[in-house]
Amino acid sequence: MLLIPGVVLLAPVLLTALVLRYRRARAEMRYEFLLKLAQSGVAVPPMLPGEATQPPSDLRRALVLLAGGIGLSLTLLVLPLHYHVGRPLAELWGLGLLPMALGLGYLTHWFLSRRGGGHG
Structure with missing residues (x-):
């Protein structure tokens, strides 16, 4: 098991x-x-x-956080475990929303800085 x-x-x-x-x-x-x-x-x-070191990439951070958040949410939804007196672990799927929101923020920053916008 x-x-x-x-x-x-x-x-x-x-x-x-x-x-x-x-x-x-x-x-x-x-x-x-x-x-x-x-x-x-x-x-x-x-x-x-x-x-040679590459400068930090907002796109890379965004994709990692988005994938991590989606993976965490899906993992919590699928696992058949219970954490407190019969309550399913699937109730905690929202924990993946935080990394997903951070990833969306990084993705937005990358997109705006690439376009040259967002600087006034």
């Missing part, structure tokens, strides 16, 4: 662990390369040591 929820909860943890392991291995390879460059006497370019 606990096998399915365990697998559902364990999958994102394992996926995150794999991504972090990959990033760590890539960083180690980059630093080993920089160490070999420094040991051989070659000047290290200033842009090489760090990874």
Whole structure:
């Protein structure tokens, strides 16, 4: 009975662990390369040591929050669990509205800033 929820909860943890392991291995390879460059006497370019970082994107935040809110609401609606003296967990579906509203706000900001509007 606990096998399915365990697998559902364990999958994102394992996926995150794999991504972090990959990033760590890539960083180690980059630093080993920089160490070999420094040991051989070659000047290290200033842009090489760090990874290029992208500026924060309101569209990405909006999509993540919208998907998270929708997923949370649907999950609470579908789960056949009871939380208090026979009350179904489906009554808590509204908890997903907060991330959905935040996502809509970010989406609106992204859209208005892209159009050049919203700045007076």
